[in-house]
Amino acid sequence: MSSPMSASSFLKALKDEGLIVVQVGDWRTHNRNQQGPWGPVHGVMIHHTVTRGTGLTVDLCRDGHEDLPGPLCHGVIAKDGRVHLVGYGRTNHAGLGDDDVMRAVIAEKRLPADHQANTDGNRHFYGFECENVGDGEDPWPAVQLEAVERAAAAVCRFHGWNAPSVIGHREWQPGKADPRGFSMAGMRTRIHNRLK
Numbered sequence: 063m064s065s066p067m068s069a070s071s072f073l074k075a076l077k078d079e080g081l082i083v084v085q086v087g088d089w090r091t092h093n094r095n096q097q098g099p100w101g102p103v104h105g106v107m108i109h110h111t112v113t114r115g116t117g118l119t120v121d122l123c124r125d126g127h128e129d130l131p132g133p134l135c136h137g138v139i140a141k142d143g144r145v146h147l148v149g150y151g152r153t154n155h156a157g158l159g160d161d162d163v164m165r166a167v168i169a170e171k172r173l174p175a176d177h178q179a180n181t182d183g184n185r186h187f188y189g190f191e192c193e194n195v196g197d198g199e200d201p202w203p204a205v206q207l208e209a210v211e212r213a214a215a216a217v218c219r220f221h222g223w224n225a226p227s228v229i230g231h232r233e234w235q236p237g238k239a240d241p242r243g244f245s246m247a248g249m250r251t252r253i254h255n256r257l258k
Contacts, residue, residue: 064221066101066188069150071220072136076145079216081209084146086124092133093151100152100185105167105227106214107156107187108249109135110194110240116140119193124148135189137213143205145190145213155191156183159234170226176236183234188217196242210249215256225254 067075069090076083093100113119119138123146126132133149140146158179164186166173190213194200214228221227230246231238 064101064103066103066151067217067220072150072217073147075216075220076137076213079212079219081212081216082144084144086120086146086148089124089133089147090150092124092149094131094133094154094184095151097152098182098185102186103188103221104164104186105188105223105229106217107183107189107229107231107234108210108214108241108246109155109189109191109231110196110242111138111191112196112240113193114195114200116142116144116146116193119191120146120148123191126154130154135191137190139190139192139206139209139213141193141203141206143203143209145209152184153189154184155189156187156231157235159183160236163229163234167227167229170224173226173229173233176232176234179235187229187234190214192241194241194243196240198242200243202243207244207249207252211252211256214249215253218253218257225250225257228253 138146160176
């Protein structure tokens with residue numbers, strides 16, 4: 063259980079992990095905190111965007127849409143590996159998920175199947191949206207996957223977490239498929255090796 067890091071610490075952690083970071087507008091204060099608290103934080107959640115084009119993707123994740131106001135994550139990981147920061151604080155990325163999964167993330171244990179949607183994930187997870195159509199065919203460039211690895215490791219390193227603190231949206235909320243096109247188990251192995 064951890065208090066969220068400051069926006070400045072978040073930026074520094076990402077840069078210290080070797081990422082190229084793009085700061086978008088008022089990202090440090092752009093959030094959904096009026097909808098409830100952010101924190102304590104327990105992990106990192108990875109998503110895909112179901113979009114094409116970095117500019118469109120960043121704008122959507124920053125502003126949201128009619129049914130879901132932005133920001134929709136903390137950072138957008140583009141195909142070129144750059145991380146675009148669009149919000150900080152509570153963001154609309156995780157939604158409701160399984161309390162058993164939350165307990166496993168906190169304990170850094172093997173994840174159970176996600177059967178319920180009874181726990182507020184927006185409060186407890188950092189979120190990264192990754193630019194990808196999510197059809198299982200849109201490629202994941204090596205530089206993008208490395209950025210996912212580095213971004214998740216940066217947050218884990220700051221909080222003293224290990225790779226099991228990183229999950230995919232599909233492991234949290236029933237009915238979700240993201241991120242599609244790479245293995246979260248494989249990504250956790252990469253994060254584990256980086257943290258060593």
